[in-house]
Amino acid sequence: MTTDDEALNRLFRALGDTTRRIIIAELDKRDRQSLFELFTRVVTNHGIGQTRQGFSRHLTTLEEAGLIEIEWQGTTKLHSLNAAPIAELQSGWLKSFQEDQK
Template sequence: MTTDDESLNRLFRALGDTTRRNIITELGKRDHQSLFELYTRVVSNHGIGQTRQGFSRHLTTLQEAGLIEIEWQGTTKLHSLNANPILQLKSGWLKSLEEDPQ
């Protein structure tokens, strides 16, 4: 398996979970959110019942897939969306499925 295949697999695993897609949705509305803020928005806006520890694991998965960027502000970790992997998927592998197979 090539590095590109591994990256694509990580991306699909990250996108394959409802909670993680809801996190992406909330980060798409506003970047630079703390864990507490993001957790509160996802739970209240999407009705997800999740512990903060479980929620943190979702953030780690998204970060490993390159979908979240982290910035420290003092002792607070701020999360922002990095949509580039999704855009690359859209213009790369998914685009190749639209092309004429001839």
């Protein structure tokens, strides 16, 4: 398997989970959120029942797929959306499946 295939698999794995898609949507609304802020928003706004440890694993998966960028502010880790991998997916692999391409 090539590196591109591995990156694509990580991206699809990250996008394949409802909680992670909700996290992406929340970061799209507002960047630079701490774990506590993001966790609170997702649990409150979407009723997701999750431990903070489990939630943190979702963030790690998103970070490994390149969908989240990290910035440290003192001892606080701030999370922001990096939509570039999604845009690359749309203009790359998914583009071949568009109706007007056939």
